[in-house]
Amino acid sequence: MNPLSKKFLPGVILSLAILISACSFSTSSTPRRNATYASAAQTSVSQEVSQDVTNQQLATDQSALLSPTNLPTATATATATSTPVTTTYAEPVCDNSIYVSDVTIPDYTTVAANQTFVKTWMLQNTGSCAWDTNYTLNYVGGSQMGGTNTSVGGSVEPGQQAELSVTLTAPTTAGQYTGYWRLFNGSGATFGEQVDVLINVDESAVAPLATLAPIATLAPTSTLALIATLAPTNTLAPTNTLVPTHTLAPTATLKP
Numbered sequence: 001m002n003p004l005s006k007k008f009l010p011g012v013i014l015s016l017a018i019l020i021s022a023c024s025f026s027t028s029s030t031p032r033r034n035a036t037y038a039s040a041a042q043t044s045v046s047q048e049v050s051q052d053v054t055n056q057q058l059a060t061d062q063s064a065l066l067s068p069t070n071l072p073t074a075t076a077t078a079t080a081t082s083t084p085v086t087t088t089y090a091e092p093v094c095d096n097s098i099y100v101s102d103v104t105i106p107d108y109t110t111v112a113a114n115q116t117f118v119k120t121w122m123l124q125n126t127g128s129c130a131w132d133t134n135y136t137l138n139y140v141g142g143s144q145m146g147g148t149n150t151s152v153g154g155s156v157e158p159g160q161q162a163e164l165s166v167t168l169t170a171p172t173t174a175g176q177y178t179g180y181w182r183l184f185n186g187s188g189a190t191f192g193e194q195v196d197v198l199i200n201v202d203e204s205a206v207a208p209l210a211t212l213a214p215i216a217t218l219a220p221t222s223t224l225a226l227i228a229t230l231a232p233t234n235t236l237a238p239t240n241t242l243v244p245t246h247t248l249a250p251t252a253t254l255k256p
Helices: 003-066
Strands: 097-102 109-112 116-125 136-142 161-169 175-184 190-202
Touching: 116 190, 136 161, 136 190, 161 175
Parallel strands: 097 190, 109 190
Antiparallel strands: 097 116, 116 161, 136 175, 175 190
């Protein structure tokens, strides 16, 4: 070995040792850094996963809280209070009436042209006031058929029923005719249910003979006392028997 090699050899060896040491340090530190980085990354992922799990749990909890089936139930407690009951009574209606039935000439009855007839209704007094002769059944519309306003004719007490009639004459032209009538009180105010007469007029129909109203039956007169029986007259005594007269002697016979 020459002297120059001996001079530089230790330096080369030292340099190689330093270089090897440096490489070894670099090689050994790299896995440590990688492990550190991996650990940090794993921690970050774990935190993110944990945060996601936490967020999902919160969302689930909130959904459960907002679900109608899990809403808190409010319990209503009824408190009984004493409320006074006020009873209101309607004032009784003085004048009122209802239709009960048709007594004569039901609806759609066929009558002859120009036939006179009597229409009668049954009405009931449903008011609190009695009807008197000042109450009338008046024509209010439709075909009047010659009818005139008619007095009730007597006293009708509340709750009672009465037959009210008007005399009418059928029109001369064939067709269907309807007239409307209603009650009026003594002051001229109308009240109660409206009634009507509805007929079919047939020009070819023959008017029936007028039916006379039955004559009122007279009360029997008081029975007269029996006439006193007269005593028989005295019997006349027989007259005296006449004595027969003398027989006349025959006259003399004349000679021929």
